[in-house]
Amino acid sequence: MSLLDALASIVPPDRLSTQADQLTVAGSDESSHPPCPPQAVVWPETADEIAAIVRACIPSRTPITGRGGGSALEGSAVPAADGIVVDLTRMRRIVQVWADDLQVAVEPGIIYRDLNNELKRHGLFFPPSPGGSSDLATVGGMVATNASGIYSVRYGGTGDYVLALDVVTGTGERVTFGSRAVKRSSGYNMVELMVGSEGTLGLITQLTLRLAGLPEGRRQLAYQFPDAVAAARSVSEIRRYGLDVAALEFLDDSLMRALNRLKGYGLAEVPALFCEIHGPDPVLESTAEMVDGLVDDQGGTALVLADEINPWEVRHWSTEAVKHYLPNHEIIRNDVAFPISSLPEIVAFAHDQATAHDVTLFTFGHVGMGLLHALMLSPRDNASRRRSVEAVNRAIIDEAVRLGGSVSGEHGIGLNLKESFAVEQASALPLMRAIKKQFDPHGIMNPGKIFD
Numbered sequence: 280m281s282l283l284d285a286l287a288s289i290v291p292p293d294r295l296s297t298q299a300d301q302l303t304v305a306g307s308d309e310s311s312h313p314p315c316p317p318q319a320v321v322w323p324e325t326a327d328e329i330a331a332i333v334r335a336c337i338p339s340r341t342p343i344t345g346r347g348g349g350s351a352l353e354g355s356a357v358p359a360a361d362g363i364v365v366d367l368t369r370m371r372r373i374v375q376v377w378a379d380d381l382q383v384a385v386e387p388g389i390i391y392r393d394l395n396n397e398l399k400r401h402g403l404f405f406p407p408s409p410g411g412s413s414d415l416a417t418v419g420g421m422v423a424t425n426a427s428g429i430y431s432v433r434y435g436g437t438g439d440y441v442l443a444l445d446v447v448t449g450t451g452e453r454v455t456f457g458s459r460a461v462k463r464s465s466g467y468n469m470v471e472l473m474v475g476s477e478g479t480l481g482l483i484t485q486l487t488l489r490l491a492g493l494p495e496g497r498r499q500l501a502y503q504f505p506d507a508v509a510a511a512r513s514v515s516e517i518r519r520y521g522l523d524v525a526a527l528e529f530l531d532d533s534l535m536r537a538l539n540r541l542k543g544y545g546l547a548e549v550p551a552l553f554c555e556i557h558g559p560d561p562v563l564e565s566t567a568e569m570v571d572g573l574v575d576d577q578g579g580t581a582l583v584l585a586d587e588i589n590p591w592e593v594r595h596w597s598t599e600a601v602k603h604y605l606p607n608h609e610i611i612r613n614d615v616a617f618p619i620s621s622l623p624e625i626v627a628f629a630h631d632q633a634t635a636h637d638v639t640l641f642t643f644g645h646v647g648m649g650l651l652h653a654l655m656l657s658p659r660d661n662a663s664r665r666r667s668v669e670a671v672n673r674a675i676i677d678e679a680v681r682l683g684g685s686v687s688g689e690h691g692i693g694l695n696l697k698e699s700f701a702v703e704q705a706s707a708l709p710l711m712r713a714i715k716k717q718f719d720p721h722g723i724m725n726p727g728k729i730f731d
């Protein structure tokens with residue numbers, strides 16, 4: 280039986296497609312990696328269907344790429360050649376809410392924003408909001424990339440919220456990892472192993488998540504600075520003083536310019552910090568006062584936003600603003616992570632490199648937890664300029680690793696960052712390969728991602 284016949288025997292015709300337009304969509308993600316349309320897309324609705332699909336792919340060793348919202352930024356959702364895509368977006372049920380335990384069980388295809396809209400009525404939320412992709416990213420995709428977001432400064436990343444996972448491995452076997460216990464000392468942490476595995480070990484078919492209570496009050500603050508390094512220093516000071524901020528985002532002057540150009544916000548085109556504090560009124564009051572003081576020490580002042588503008592709406596448009604800044608250019612990006620005290624150094628390094636090589640650079644991100652996005656623009660169809668931009672990108676990544684950091688803080692390795700990852704994790708790679716082989720002896724689960 281051909282693979283397509285086998286798939287057709289597992290799902291009804293309206294959940295299997297070889298139509299060119301659907302293959303095109305499934306062949307790319309939000310990275311600038313060239314698309315690779317699969318031979319088919321299949322939309323399972325149960326874990327048993329997923330297990331059967333995996334088993335059907337084994338005889339022909341057909342690569343399988345799981346797909347949620349397709350919002351990945353490093354090529355992790357771009358299928359391997361001659362592969363199939365298992366699109367999980369029809370598995371989007373909330374299976375059960377345990378409001379008293381602050382827990383929820385969900386299917387992997389539920390979109391982050393939809394889940395939180397539903398959790399609101401229980402006074403709960405799933406915190407690691409992935410910024411501009413909250414309305415696209417699925418919870419399964421967020422676990423597979425260990426996504427994080429503006430509130431991760433206080434609440435942590437996706438991985439901090441995963442209690443249990445149901446998984447179909449590369450042999451088509453169904454396994455459950457973890458439990459509803461919030462703390463365990465029960466052997467290997469297989470849940471954590473799946474977090475950030477980018478679909479290379481198996482497909483997640485159900486998740487149990489820990490949740491947080493909605494905060495009693497919120498206060499948003501915005502500041503402007505004479506230069507990017509002063510803003511970065513304020514961040515490490517705020518963290519060093521142990522101030523309990525929920526969000527602490529940096530936007531450099533070029534990003535403010537790009538946001539004005541895209542949305543006409545009329546923002547001061549200077550480096551800025553956006554901050555949010557959670558808690559009861561007295562906490563908001565005292566923390567805001569202390570943040571004001573630390574910002575003042577670095578020469579920062581309040582940034583006045585027009586009345587109707589919410590800082591997070593401004594921040595939401597960052598990637599789009601960069602995308603549309605120069606016509607006929609594409610984005611080369613990194614999302615490095617590093618110890619928080621290195622923030623001023625890494626920001627200065629990135630800007631010095633960009634100036635030295637005449638590269639248009641935008642830096643921003645969830646800096647409060649030691650993450651920075653550096654986005655550069657490279658003219659399309661200009662190979663030599665692309666090489667210079669890539670060299671600047673690589674230099675920033677190498678510098679973050681040199682400072683004790685990591686290649687990726689939240690977007691994953693995918694196809695684009697494998698080389699730098701192999702350097703960062705050189706001693707661990709043989710064990711990682713051996714682990715993959717145990718989960719996926721036929722090498723069919725999203726091959727070519729993270730490492731070769």
Ligand SMILES: Cc1cc2nc3c(=O)[nH]c(=O)nc-3n(C[C@H](O)[C@H](O)[C@H](O)COP(=O)(O)OP(=O)(O)OC[C@H]3O[C@@H](n4cnc5c(N)ncnc54)[C@H](O)[C@@H]3O)c2cc1C
Nearest residue numbers: 347348349350351410412417419420421423426427478483
């Ligand atoms: C405008 C914009 C803003 C963004 N902002 C942020 C941000 O602030 N923080 C952040 O962390 N990321 C951000 N991202 C990146 C992206 O949204 C995240 O990586 C997100 O977690 C991907 O989720 P997804 O459902 O789209 O996954 P996809 O892109 O579909 O897939 C990503 C990876 O997960 C695997 N996968 C998907 N579902 C499953 C499953 N059920 N089982 C196993 N593997 C699976 C895929 O095979 C792939 O390897 C942004 C992206 C965009 C376009």
